[in-house]
Amino acid sequence: MRNKLVLLVFCVLFVSNSKAQQIQIEERFESAYKEIVAMLEDKKALSIKRSVFLAEWAYLDGNLDYESDFCQPIRKGADYMKRMIVANRWENYKTAKQIALCNYFFYPCSGNGQNPFRYDFSKEYSEEDWQHQLVSRTLKTHKGQCHSLPGLSSYMQKNLEQRLI
Secondary structure (H helix, E strand, O other): OHHHHHHHHHHHHHHHHHHHHHHHHHHHHHHHHHHHHHHHOOOOOOOHHHHHHHHHHHHOOOOOOHHHHHHHHHHHHHHHHHHHHHHOOOOOOOOHHHHHHHHHHHOOOHHHOOOOOEEOOOOOOOOOOOHHHOHHHHHHHOEEOOOHHHHHHHHHHHHHHHHHO
């Protein structure tokens, strides 16, 4: 009888914990959704970068910080590229931003920690696992897919343009 009671208590705790986790997941996605809707309804400033972050934040169970995991590395890369343009005297070239972006992404330099960005060809991810396509993962690993690499590049370019003004 005691074993059945312990098993029953365990099942109740497991189910209630599972239900609580499901509620938290739904709340995160709902929160992200509401903020994106507010952007679309002109109640908040429209930001593709923030929208992508919100989707990734919800997907990663809230284990992502907008400033330190997203904005700061992008800003740091853009600042480095600005210094690269000035150091190489590319300011007068119309293609200066593209030259800096290509150098930053494809060649080892101090700005990318001597670790250029690469396409991730690994097949270790299941079709249900989207982590390999996240911009936040690409920022950390310097590996990305056809979704995350161009996304990161466009955020870097936008930040670089803001820094050059």
